Structures are given as structure tokens and as C-alpha cells.
Amino acid sequence: xxxxxxxxxxxxxxxxxxxxxxxxxxxxxxxxxxxxxxxxxxxxxxxxxxxxxxxxxxxxxxxxxxxxxxxxxxxxxxxxxxxxxxxxxxxxxxxxxxxxxxxxxxxxxxxxxxxxxxxxxxxxxxxxxxxxxxxxxxxxxxxxxxxxxxxxxxxxxxxxxxxxxxxxxxxxxxxxxxxxxxxxxxxxxxxxxxxxxxxxxxxxxxxxxxxxxxxxxxxxxxxxxxxxxxxxxxxxxxxxxxxxxxxxxxxxxxxxxxxxxxxxxxxxxxxxxxxx
Ligand SMILES: NC(=O)c1ccc[n+]([C@@H]2O[C@H](COP(=O)([O-])OP(=O)(O)OC[C@H]3O[C@@H](n4cnc5c(N)ncnc54)[C@H](OP(=O)(O)O)[C@@H]3O)[C@@H](O)[C@H]2O)c1
Numbered sequence: 185x186x187x188x189x190x191x192x193x194x195x196x197x198x199x200x201x202x203x204x205x206x207x208x209x210x211x212x213x214x215x216x217x218x219x220x221x222x223x224x225x226x227x228x229x230x231x232x233x234x235x236x237x238x239x240x241x242x243x244x245x246x247x248x249x250x251x252x253x254x255x256x257x258x259x260x261x262x263x264x265x266x267x268x269x270x271x272x273x274x275x276x277x278x279x280x281x282x283x284x285x286x287x288x289x290x291x292x293x294x295x296x297x298x299x300x301x302x303x304x305x306x307x308x309x310x311x312x313x314x315x316x317x318x319x320x321x322x323x324x325x326x327x328x329x330x331x332x333x334x335x336x337x338x339x340x341x342x343x344x345x346x347x348x349x350x351x352x353x354x355x356x357x358x359x360x361x362x363x364x365x366x367x368x369x370x371x372x373x374x375x376x377x378x379x380x381x382x383x384x385x386x387x388x389x390x391x392x393x394x395x396x397x398x399x400x401x402x403x404x405x406x407x408x409x410x411x412x413x414x415x416x417x418x419x420x421x422x423x424x425x426x427x428x429x430x431x432x433x434x435x436x437x438x439x440x441x442x443x444x445x446x447x448x449x450x451x452x453x454x455x456x457x458x459x460x
Pocket of ligand 1: 265363
């Protein structure tokens with residue numbers, strides 16, 4: 185979608201929290217949308233004033249007014265606040281609008297029940313690296329539409345890699361691997377850091393070396409995308425060498441099984457939360 189075409193759209197964000205701020209910053213930074221096309225509402229007025237001034241976007245004092253004046257509405261409140269934010273103003277939405285929910289654990293069928301006239305409900309799952317435009321953004325649609333997909337991909341492409349998935353197993357897997365996944369990666373990075381500290385490095389040195397190892401490995405895999413991860417791993421691990429010995433132990437200890445088990449547990453928790 186061209187920037188010129190996108191600039192016809194008015195996009196309203198309900199909730200001026202971390203996610204909205206990151207997504208709006210990326211949209212402005214990449215010049216996907218001009219400031220005057222972005223509208224923002226929030227529960228507390230003080231925060232609305234502060235954030236809208238910082239970002240230079242249009243502050244709107246009520247969610248209803250924002251919905252009435254936007255072609256695309258992004259609902260970026262905590263899942264437990266979503267009902268309060270839109271139930272009483274459900275009649276303000278129209279069937280041509282694209283309505284995007286970022287709320288974790290709220291399936292499309294539930295969203296449709298709150299505002300049934302909206303045909304283009306979209307569920308989006310971003311992760312925290314969207315704040316540096318290196319996120320993973322998964323999305324699924326209530327009703328298939330190429331035009332809606334193209335718009336969602338254009339809006340979120342500035343924040344990272346955008347992936348369309350089916351709701352259900354794929355969406356759950358994406359959420360656990362990429363959104364919760366950020367927390368799991370930090371858990372593993374902590375093991376690296378602590379081990380270095382135990383071997384004489386200061387906490388600052390250990391953090392720096394750990395971050396650079398993960399960053400370097402990821403960037404190398406990105407630059408050499410024609411090679412499989414296994415090939416890149418084999419480059420470090422010569423037969424009976426130091427790395428190979430460590431890898432053998434990792435496999436003997438069944439680290440993969442522990443990680444898979446943790447992922448499955450996280451999926452079960454997501455299903456439990458979706459029931460409420
Ligand atoms: N952060 C993540 O890593 C992440 C990842 C994936 C998905 N998400 C989803 O993204 C959504 C937003 O998360 P966040 O981290 O940005 O949350 P956040 O920083 O807590 O921001 C939520 C914002 O919503 C506002 N709000 C609450 N009720 C409202 C209402 N009725 N009308 C207007 N504004 C209202 C809050 O206002 P006040 O502060 O004034 O109360 C707050 O500014 C959540 O649904 C979350 O599940 C987040």
C-alpha cells in the first residue's frame with residue numbers, strides 16, 4: 185500500500201500506554217502516517233495530554249468521539265479494561281471500520297459479541313521489541329479480506345516483522361514463542377550473565393558480553409539467511425571440540441524438552457485466561 189493511499193486513513197488509538205506509544209512512534213518515524221491522521225484517547229486526561237504532546241498527535245477527550253472520527257480503531261487497553269472502554273459506546277462503531285484489538289487472551293468471537301456490527305475485527309499480537317522497530321507482530325482476521333490484511337501489514341510493518349496466522353493453535357504458538365518468548369530469551373540470557381559473573385566478570389561486563397553474544401548470533405543468522413540455523417551452529421562446533429562437548433551435554437540434559445514443556449504450559453495458561 186502506498187504512503188499516499190494510506191494517508192487517506194484516520195487511525196485512532198484507544199489507550200495511550202506503552203504499546204500505543206511504540207506503534208505510533210514507528211508510524212511517525214517511518215512516515216507511514218502524518219501526525220494529523222493519528223488520534224489518541226486515554227482514561228486519565230493528564231496522561232493523554234502528556235503523551236499526545238510528546239508524540240504530536242491529536243488528543244481526543246472521549247473514546248466515542250475517537251471511534252466516530254476514525255477509519256481504523258486500535259484498542260490498546262489492558263484486556264480487563266476492554267469491556268469498559270468500548271461496551272457502552274458500541275453503537276458508535278460502523279460496519280466499514282477496521283477495528284484492531286491488541287488485548288492478549290481475547291478471541292475474535294468475544295470481540296465480535298461486544299461490537300457485532302463490525303465486520304473487520306482484527307486481533308494483533310505485538311511483542312515488546314516493537315519499541316525499537318524490531319518486533320514480531322502476528323495478526324488474524326474475523327473475516328478474510330485482502331484489503332484489511334494489506335492495511336494491517338502496512339500499518340505494522342514499521343514496527344517489525346508482520347505475520348498473518350490462523351486464530352487458534354497458530355496464534356497461541358506465535359504468542360508464546362514471540363511475545364512471551366521475549367521473557368524466555370531473557371531468562372536464558374540471565375543464565376549466561378550469572379555464569380560469567382561467577383567466573384570473575386563484573387555484572388556490567390557479563391551483561392555486555394551476554395547481550396553481544398545473543399545480538400551477534402541473531403544478526404549473523406539474519407545476514408546469512410540462506411543458511412539454516414543448523415549450518416550456522418555446525419560452523420562453531422567442530423567434531424569432538426569444545427562447543428560440540430557443550431552441545432552434547434545440552435542434548436543429554438534434554439534442554440529442548442524443558443523448553444517445549446514450558447511453552448506448552450504457557451499455552452494452557454493462555455487458554456485458561458481466555459475463559460474469563
Ligand atoms: N506490552 C506488551 O508486551 C504487550 C504485548 C502484547 C500485547 N499487549 C497488549 O497491548 C495492550 C496494551 O498494553 P500496554 O502495555 O500498552 O498497556 P498500558 O501501558 O497499561 O496502557 C494501557 C492504557 O490504556 C488506558 N486505558 C485503560 N482503560 C481505558 C479506557 N476505558 N479508555 C481509554 N483508555 C483506557 C490506560 O490509561 P490510564 O493509564 O490513564 O489508566 C493506559 O494508558 C494490552 O491489551 C496488552 O495485552 C501488550
